[in-house]
Structure formats: C-alpha cells, structure tokens
Amino acid sequence: MSYTRLIISSIFNWNTSVYQYVGIVSPPAGSSKFVASLFIKRKLFKKRYYIQETDNEKIVSFRELSVNRRKLVEPWQRLSLVVRIGDDAVFSYASVIDNEKPTLVFGKREYIELELVKMLDDTEGLNDHSKLQIAKFLRLYKRTQDLSNNLNNIYRGSKISFNAGGNLLSEKKIKMSEDDDLILNGIINRYQVLKQFNTGIQVADVAYLDNESAYCMDYKIPIDLLFKKVIVREDTVKRIFTKLMNSCLSHKSIRISEISSKNSLYFFLISERELEINQFEIESIISSVSNLYDHYDQSVVETGIEVDKQLGNENVPEVTATAEQEEGLLEDVTSIIKRKEKHQL
Amino acid sequence: MSFFRSKSEKLETLVDKAASEIEGFIHLPLCHTTTEGSFYNILECGQLSATEIDPIYKEPLIYFFYGMASYIVGKTPNNYEGDPPITFLFAIDNFKTSQLKRILPFDSGGFDKYKVKKGYTRENFSCNSPHAASLQGIIKLLYGNNESYLKTKIAKDSILDKSQFCWVLREFVRIHDNAKTNQNYGYQAFSVELQFVPNIDFNPTYIVLPYDFLGNMRWDYKSFCEQFPGVTVELYGQKEIEEKEGNLIASEYNMLMRSKVEEIIKSIIGTHTN
Numbered sequence: 368m369s370y371t372r373l374i375i376s377s378i379f380n381w382n383t384s385v386y387q388y389v390g391i392v393s394p395p396a397g398s399s400k401f402v403a404s405l406f407i408k409r410k411l412f413k414k415r416y417y418i419q420e421t422d423n424e425k426i427v428s429f430r431e432l433s434v435n436r437r438k439l440v441e442p443w444q445r446l447s448l449v450v451r452i453g454d455d456a457v458f459s460y461a462s463v464i465d466n467e468k469p470t471l472v473f474g475k476r477e478y479i480e481l482e483l484v485k486m487l488d489d490t491e492g493l494n495d496h497s498k499l500q501i502a503k504f505l506r507l508y509k510r511t512q513d514l515s516n517n518l519n520n521i522y523r524g525s526k527i528s529f530n531a532g533g534n535l536l537s538e539k540k541i542k543m544s545e546d547d548d549l550i551l552n553g554i555i556n557r558y559q560v561l562k563q564f565n566t567g568i569q570v571a572d573v574a575y576l577d578n579e580s581a582y583c584m585d586y587k588i589p590i591d592l593l594f595k596k597v598i599v600r601e602d603t604v605k606r607i608f609t610k611l612m613n614s615c616l617s618h619k620s621i622r623i624s625e626i627s628s629k630n631s632l633y634f635f636l637i638s639e640r641e642l643e644i645n646q647f648e649i650e651s652i653i654s655s656v657s658n659l660y661d662h663y664d665q666s667v668v669e670t671g672i673e674v675d676k677q678l679g680n681e682n683v684p685e686v687t688a689t690a691e692q693e694e695g696l697l698e699d700v701t702s703i704i705k706r707k708e709k710h711q712l
Numbered sequence: 713m714s715f716f717r718s719k720s721e722k723l724e725t726l727v728d729k730a731a732s733e734i735e736g737f738i739h740l741p742l743c744h745t746t747t748e749g750s751f752y753n754i755l756e757c758g759q760l761s762a763t764e765i766d767p768i769y770k771e772p773l774i775y776f777f778y779g780m781a782s783y784i785v786g787k788t789p790n791n792y793e794g795d796p797p798i799t800f801l802f803a804i805d806n807f808k809t810s811q812l813k814r815i816l817p818f819d820s821g822g823f824d825k826y827k828v829k830k831g832y833t834r835e836n837f838s839c840n841s842p843h844a845a846s847l848q849g850i851i852k853l854l855y856g857n858n859e860s861y862l863k864t865k866i867a868k869d870s871i872l873d874k875s876q877f878c879w880v881l882r883e884f885v886r887i888h889d890n891a892k893t894n895q896n897y898g899y900q901a902f903s904v905e906l907q908f909v910p911n912i913d914f915n916p917t918y919i920v921l922p923y924d925f926l927g928n929m930r931w932d933y934k935s936f937c938e939q940f941p942g943v944t945v946e947l948y949g950q951k952e953i954e955e956k957e958g959n960l961i962a963s964e965y966n967m968l969m970r971s972k973v974e975e976i977i978k979s980i981i982g983t984h985t986n
Contacts, residue, residue: 391794392792392793392794393794394794394795395747395748395749395794395795395928396749396930397748397752397928397929397930397931398748398924398925398927398928398929399927399928399929400924400927400958401924401957401958402794402958403792403794403958403959403960403961404958404959405792416792418792418959418961419959420959421959430961431790432790432791432792432961433790433791433792434791434792435791435793438793438794458957458958459958460958464929492929493927493929494926494927494928494929494931496926496927497927500924500927500954503954504957518926521933521934522933525933525944525945526944526945526946527926527945527946527947
C-alpha cells in the first residue's frame, strides 16, 4: 500500500518539487513536544507553507496550510535542508521554557535521534511525559516502560493511563527476521552510539526480550534462534545479553517459568555466571526442566547443588553455538540427573 | 386593520411554552473551549473571565455550547496554530441563573454566513430573558429531545407546524437545511449557544486536554487535583498525536477533541438512562 501510494505520488509530482525546511510554529509557553515541520516550495514567488504527509517515515505528499507568521520559529542553523517526495521525513521537536524563545531541534531520524537522546536526562524543560514521547520515538524500551510506570503512578485513580511499552512491540512496522546478525549488530551498534550521547542509556533500552522474541528497532527475531545461533559465540555479545537478561528478569519481562520450556534460554542461564539470578529461581527452572526428562523426582535443592557443582567445575563443557554441542550439554545434564536417580534407587 | 393574518409570536415565548410541557429533563453539560494560555489564566484566578468586549454584543460575555464542543480554535480549518483546543464541561447546576444572558439555537458569531433572509437579525432567534428551564424548552421545541439534538436532527414537521405562530421558525429550518449542505457552516450551526455574564467560577465536571498538553512544565496533575477536587481529566488524541509526531493541523485537533467530548457526553446520557 505504502509503495503504491509513493509511486502514485511520485508520478503526479514528476517535476520533483523541492521543499525547503523553514522551521515551526511556536508551541505555547512551557510546552515541550514534537511539532509540525514547515516547508516552503522553492522557486515559488509567493511564500506558501506546507507540512509533510508521511507513511512509514517517508514523505508521500505535502499539504499546503496557513500559518500565523508571527509565531514562526526559524532554525538557528541556517542550513539548507531540502526534501522531495520519497525522502525520509523531517522531524521537529520544540521546547519552550516559560516565555523564552523555543529551543528547536530538527532533522531526519538519524540526526534528530542523537539530539533527542541527549535531552532525555535533562532536568530542565522536560517532564516525564515529554521524556516518554522522546523515549517512544527513539524506541528505548526500558526507558519507555519506566517512564510509563512513573506516569501511571502520578495519574493513578484517574482516567489517564500509559501503556507505552506494549505499543512499541505491537507496532505494525515491526518485521520478523531470521537474520540474527542484523538484530544483534543492530543492538550492539545502537547501544554504543546512543551511549556516546547519553551515558544513562542501557542495553535494555535498545533491545527487548520477551518470552517469544528479541526486539530492536524495526525488527524482531525468535528468541530461540537468537540464543541458539548467536548468544554464546562472542564474549561481547554474551556480556550484552547478560545485562539484558538481568534487566528483563528484574522487570519480569521474561517469566522464569516460561524459560524452562525453552532449551536455549535454559542453557544460557546455567552457563552464564554473571547473571544475577536467585538460587531459588534457578532451582525452580531446573526442577521444571528436569520434569521434562524422565519424570525426575529429585528435590530442587539437590538439583541446584548439582548445577552449582557443574557451574563451578572448570571441566564443564563449553556451551557452544551449534545444535550438536547444545545437545551434548543436554545429554550431560540429563546424565547427571539419571546418575542421581540411579543412586537414589 | 392588520396587514398580517395573525400576529407572530417571539421564539422565546414558544420556548417557554415548550419548557412547561416537559418533566424530568436531563441537562447535558455545557462546553467551553479555550487554549493553553487561557487555561493557565483560568487556573490561576479560579474563574472564567472575558478578555475583551464582545464585538457583536458590545459587552463582555462568556460563551458555551450545550452538549457539544463546537467552538473552532484557529482561523481557518486548514491552518496550523500549534495551540490545540482544551474543553471544559460544566454541569448546568453549577451556574448562577442570574448570569445567563442569552440563548440562541446556533453560534451567534457565525450568523453572518448563514445566508439568512434580509431583515432577520440575531435578536429574532434569541431568548433574551432566559431562565433555568429555557434550555430544555429550546431543545424540546427544535429537536424534541437530547438524542436528536446530538444527532443534529431537528423536529422539522413539528417546527413547521408551529411556524404559523412564529415565523422565525421557518427561517431556522432554512438555516438548518443550508447548514446540512454547506460545510462552511460547521458544527456551530447546529449547536445551542449560551452567553453568560462574567466571571464564572471554575468548577467543571470534566476537562478535556490534548494528549501532548501533559508535556507542559507548568502542568502538575497532583496540584491540580488538590486545587480542583472532583474534576475528571480526560485526554484526546493519544494515539493520533503520537502517530503523527506533531503533524496535526487545527481542524484535526478540533475533530479529535469534539469526538472525545461526544464520547463523554454519551457516557453521561448512558448513566442517566441505565
């Protein structure tokens, strides 16, 4: 649909008119928000103002409108930002502290993202709601969830609620991918870039895990695939995912009981020493998993001790990326369980 | 000797008669629409006041629409103001009747564009000595009931029947018919207008805010609740404002606000009928 619309728009605008960014209409005092980017058509004698109409962050048309020129705020950088139909959308964000002149940041996503991420930890000019809008725009998962929770506390008992986290994951434009490198490199690159501009950015901000998938920007990938193929391959990756898992576990984004049904996650858990997971939680996982094999009736405490030994034993085989190796480890754990069972008999 | 077959009655007289015929009328809220700057002034002084002398009536007035948020913020539908509308819903019981100045069956400000026949003035359509029951009278006379009013469906047959006693009613039907086919008239042409003498205590039952209003540093929900307990805060355009990332024009904000108010008013009617 979007491509059809784009093609039709392009045909009718075959002369590829060039539109120049000219700023915004100032929002009211005290406001901080996304505002409409205004453009003028180049080479027109009379100054007419336009806003862009977008589909999936691409400009599909321009709509003429009237503006109050007294309220116009021009960009302080006299850059000539010009766009055509089919180009990436230009975003504008304005914040007006009291009656001062608005602070305007604008640009295409890759530029404005870096400007906005800097503003996220500003104490002046932005309240939690403004920060939430920015966090959602940047698709910062954990930050969005935290801010939504804060706001839900503030507005508790009212008819206002913020269900921001869920929306980020259910957006139509998120595509399922089997390309684990794409997702993983996306997570790592994005984390490193955003961190340079705001040290408060966490791994859990740029990626999100739930019971089924891992998410980053426009993509999601089945979680089993990600863990099975990638997670244990590199130390950097491992470190990042350990942080992510810790964050998800502490926020209950992944229910412990669900992990037990996913072998890849299970092996990640028992092989990852940095993971801050409580003893009783890992016992519970082991217990659930052990129930999958041979109706094992060993107490969870005993299983936990066994796993601790395994984790402490330097000779424990490395958990590797391949399915064969993973199966090998599975056999190892199962054999421990069976040995214990035989011993008891 | 009279030149007329019969003497025409004033609209106000028929409104009073209609008012006396109904019992148990449920009043819809009165809607007042403003913008952010004015809203903060209202919060500061706890009252709605008139910022200027009304250019038509040459006196300070505060305007409300009955059961509809029809006031349009912005000069033209296709403009970008960057200052979206905020609407208050007041229960009629919260007003002092002595402050009610006039009631008209449409927006008096749009009168000049209604293509009314020459000779008719706003005065012909006004209830100039309104009282508590006038509102129910005007709804009964022109629409039959609240539900038809909200659907902008006039009681045409009944009105034309009565127009032999009150000629102005025939002209009202004409305005209404024109409004149905002329988009320039807007919703104001179908909305009963109430004019009040300032100042009015700020004690609405609902305030309806644009979603992006919450990003204003001056807004503090907890303080608001302490200062104005009992006021329900509702938001409009949560999904649309987020999706469009600022690219909403004035008419779109107005439409979203009006829909939210409509939803609230329907829920109020539902509560009363259940």
